[in-house]
Amino acid sequence: MTENAYLIPLLPFIGFVMIVFALRWKEKVAAGFSIAMILSSWVFSIIVLIETIGRDGAPYEAFFYITSFDTLNFEIGILIDSLTAMMLIVVSTVASCVQIYSLGYMKDDPRFSRFFAYLSLFCFSMLGLVIANNFFMIFIFWELVGLTSYLLIGFWFEKKSASDAGKKAFITTRIGDLGMIVGLLLIAGGCGTFNYNEIFSSVAAGTLSPTMLTTGLIFLFAGAVGKSAQFPLHVWLPDAMEGPTPVSALIHAATMVVAGVYLVARAMPLFESSATASMVVAIIGITTSVMAASIGLVQNDIKRVLAYSTVSQLGYMIMALGLYGYDTAMGEHSPGYYAGTFHLMTHAFFKALLFLGAGSVIHAVHTNNIQEMGGLLPKMKITAWTFMIASLSISGIFPFAGFWSKDEIVATASTHPVFMFFTLAVAFMTAFYMWRLCFLTFWGKPRDQHRFDHAHESPRSMSWPLAFLGILAVGAGWVGMPWLKAGFASFVYSGEAYKPHADYMLMGVSTVVAVSGIGLAWLMYAKQVISPDKMVARFKPIHKLLLNKYYFDEIYDFIIIRPVLAFGRYMWTFDARIVDGLVNGVAWLVMIWSDIKMWFDKWIIDGAVNGAGWVISSTSSLLRLVQTGAVQFYALFILASIVILAVVKYEVVYNDVSWPVLSIILLAGLYLLSLVSKSVAEKAKTAAAATATDSGEEEK
């Protein structure tokens, strides 16, 4: 199966093409086909995973060149190693669940089949991204997932906020992509190849200077920052929640946003060589994590809380990977790589579950605002329980999946005190805001009776995927238990095998932190021992800052978007006024010049011309007499001219006459001509009379 792994991304693509060109009008068939395709991909992914485990994670690579310029080859190929196999499973599993879930969620949407087409296209792009064997190809799919994300966020494009969010997502991630291009150009261009393994070996051989490598890696990481919504490009992800909830679950929680993490993990052999770049990665990661978690504390939109939670968790993973790179560069062992990828997987499952659960809730109560929910537990049992399982998981409670992966992250950070502090702070905040969400949504009394009455459990197409993901949210972490001999760590490890060991001390600390977070939330929102309002009042400035998300949007709007737009307008004015004005000015000058010339022409040149014209016209009015219009007269004139010319010629040729003689002859000729004119004048006089007499005679 590994040889045919290209089928895994290709099947959803077939689904996309079929829906667009053939099945568009048959909604059910379209959805069914799409789901069938992604399920096949899922099955294949499992087979690939098993085969990869069988190979002990040895990479399998196959590719062909699409074209090459000079020595630079552009290739399309697949690389199956443990990381890829794991990603394939994650993506196809979540995608399958989400697609099935969408059957119910999008049931009455007028663009139902289009939704599935987009989802299929996304699955194709995402699977292609993870299966790629070179940076060129990853960049292609990187952009394609961006496109599908754009299309899906703006799926309900009649809403201005949705289309705005789509645009924002696309452009913000594109800013990151810009960095990624530069990074690729620096690294791949420097090495003369795009292929992962060739680049890795080339860098290991020291082709690139350390500065170049560090710069390139930081730029490359910019791509990950954009895609994984890291600080400072995180602003698009919360807005992206305008998209349909399954989309948020699939793209903006489980898969596309982890592409950045995947990229860092994929490029880890490079980061291992650059401590600076790795440190930048780690710092960005933890900054994001803290910032997003703190914003998540106060948000009231259920999906936005989850979005900030996603950002925060992604920051976790990035930090772990960065710390791993740093430690390795420093020659120390670190579980960071394993921790980051492991958390990536578990997070994908429980976050997808959270989103789908949130979607189920929204589906039931038709609002996003958690302040208007409450007490939904009895009405939506499956949703509520799976949601709470996922919350436990994300909070890091034993033995849920999140516990194992988060524990490894804490272990990674444990050697760096500052990171350790913030990591635990984030863990605390995460537990708090997740359980704030749970308590406000499912516990207590309904705060909006009307919505509560309306609420109901979702259809089976929606609840079954929840249940399935719920199982994964519990069990997915068990593959990474530190006591396993050949667990996740040994599978995914890229360098020398890392033997995870159970550090009960750290486990204890993180559990305490998580439980205290949950406890605080319980006190505030379930027991209501501590009034949230009082807390808000006490920390008013901070609360306001957090509620407004540190004013990032406003700041960007103020320092980037408006200036760029204004600059554009200014440039346009510049274009129309100055550049074009210059051209028109030149034209104007030419016009002025021609005006001057015209004056000159009119009075000086025209004067001369008119003078000449006057002379000519008076002469010609004399000569006009010659033009009698009578053919005979012309004949006579010709005859006379022949005679004169003949005489002149004769004299010159035979007699060699001098000019005086000639002039006499010419005078004679002139006399002849004057005779002619005279006769003409007479004729002119008589002509009228003659015709008069003629006609008179005729009448007789």
Add this chain to the structure above:
Amino acid sequence: MNEAANPGIVFWVLSAIILVTGFMVVSLKNIFHCAIALVLCLSGVAGIFVLLGAEFLAGAQVLIYVGAVAILMIFGVMLTSNLAGKKIIATTSNAMVAFFATVLFGGGTIVTIFMTDVWRYSSESLPIDNVMFIGKLLMTEFMLPFEVVSVLLLAAMIGAIVLARDEES
């Protein structure tokens, strides 16, 4: 050679007739008389042709010019002009100038003829059977011009009919 130097008395008589009648053609006021003079003049030219050994041409001259063209002219005169017998100013007002110019032209030409004293006379004589020779030539060497000229005549004929036709008929 001798003949070239002295054309003989017949020539002079014919020349006189031609010139006098020719002058009458251009100067008489009655156009009908002019036509009669033209007939005489052309007959004289036919005589000159005989003198020059061009018997066939002389015949053709009589037939075509005297017989056809002149008669055509007379018909033309009679058809177009009801003034056939009337006297009007025959010449245009250019007459004096024209006369002067023509005299100069003709004089110049004659002077040129006489001044050219080296005519390359041929020693041979005309073929005896003049007419047959012309016939042969027409059918061989001048075949194309002959045909062309036939077409021209035909065209002229048709053209004349078309032009002269009354619109009503």
Add this chain to the structure above:
Amino acid sequence: MVQYLTLAAILFSIGLFGVITRRNTIGILMSLELMFNAANINLVTFNKFIAPETLTGQMFAIFVVVVAAAEATVGLAIVLLVYRNWRGISTDNFSILKW
């Protein structure tokens, strides 16, 4: 031979004079015939005295006669037409070359 040529020259001049001065269109045509005949005399003369063996001169003369005949026919037809349109054939009537 010069005598013949002189005769032709004079005849030609007479014809030319006629062409220029005749008022009557038919008169002009007649004068034209005179000029043609003058030319023919020249052709035949040269044929006889300069190149008798080929008869080319006579041939040319014949063609001139034919062409002249054609010209006369067409010319007269035109005159008839003019007559019908202008009710007269005096050249004073049509100085339409002048505009």
Add this chain to the structure above:
Amino acid sequence: MQIPILSWLVFVPLIGMVAVMLIPKERVSAIRWTATIFSGIAMILSFWLTWEYFVNYSDTAAMAFVEGPYDWIPTLHVEYFLGCDGISVPLLALTGLLSLISIIASFGIKERVKEYFAFFLLLEVGMMGVFVALDFFLFYVFWEIMLVPMYFLIGIWGGPRKEYAAIKFFLYTLFGSIFMLVSILILYFNAEPHTLNMMTLMQTAPGMTHTLQMVCFIFFFIAFAIKVPVWPFHTWLPDAHVEAPTAVSVILAGVLLKMGTYGMLRISWPMFPDALRSLSFWIAVLGVIAIIYGALVSLAQKDMKKLVAYSSVSHMGYCMLALAAFSSTQAIAGCMFQMISHGLITGALFLLVGVLYDRAHTREIAVFGGLGSKLPIYTGLMVFFSMASLGLPGMSGFISEFMIFVGAFGALNKTLVGIAILGVVLGAAYMLRLVQNVFLGDFNLERWGGLTEINGRELVTVVPLVILTLYLGIYPKQLNMLMSATIENMINLMAR
């Protein structure tokens, strides 16, 4: 002796023009179909030529299908000399395709149909001619031939300010042509023996003194830069595009702009390598300015056509950047790709804007909104080409831009190229703004309820462009193979 296919290619449209002129002007549909058939023949010829070239000649850099040199005006050493190689063949095919498409897209023209199509075919003659001429005189003649029909096409069938636009276009181009003529004369008199043969001059011209090279280079550059158009010679372009009828805009963007870059690549770059080396940095600067400037100005546009027009400025800036990186195969190949793909994409965008304009009689972005729900196919196509325009992978624009970045990054100042890459983001910004404001958001049923979906004829014009855009984006290998030998040769020439 093989068939003189290049001559046929050039003169088939001319025959078509004569045929169109012979048809009575009332028989409108006969005129349309005659024009279609003749440009169709030209297109088939150009495709066949491309195929033949691909099969038989693509591995050599020499001119193929050469005709001549035959003496034409021997006293001036002017020759009739045609030929094509890897850089002209794809452009010929593009010209053939876009001409046919434009003619089909012009079926909606109602007034003075006969003159319109006659001019259009004459325009095609000029375009084809420029790409195959190997004699400077011939080149110049074809170059100028195009001006006349273009002037009338804009000036008669254009929008409200058509006269202004037409005259501006005409004067601008003529201004450039004069410089070109002077430069050609300098080349002519400096060659010993005097010649106008490009192939000969290609060998001798680099031997000229540096000063003279600079003069010639700059003069040629002005002529070509106006056509491209390079900032700051671009101001004719928005006016001409906005006022021109749809099909003429397509040709203008699709082919005419390419003649500038083609001229640079064919003439000034290999002929004056010394001057090129001295000036390449500044050319790159101009390119980067064009990229950023064009994108920023696009961002501020209110008129769709103007937006696309300014995006052309930006996209052709990439070509200039690539040309500045003359030592890199990737850059030059990228430049060729960009020429082709810009022709396809921008051509299609103009067609699509024209489709909407035909129905709505306005092109103002702000008055539309939410068309996505009413016109799904049209929206799909428009979004497709917007994505192609902003360089989405899988479409031809991505390949070219990426190639240019790779090449330029290696050969030029990295900061400069980094700034140029900003254009990618700005490109996304203005295209997405267009898409959002026109197709997304609320639909004004009252005002636009009567809009009809894109019809069959219009689909016929756009779909080939979709296919080619995808084909070149997914499988660029064949086009690359077609050009690679020639490009290698070009680079060697430039490196002299």
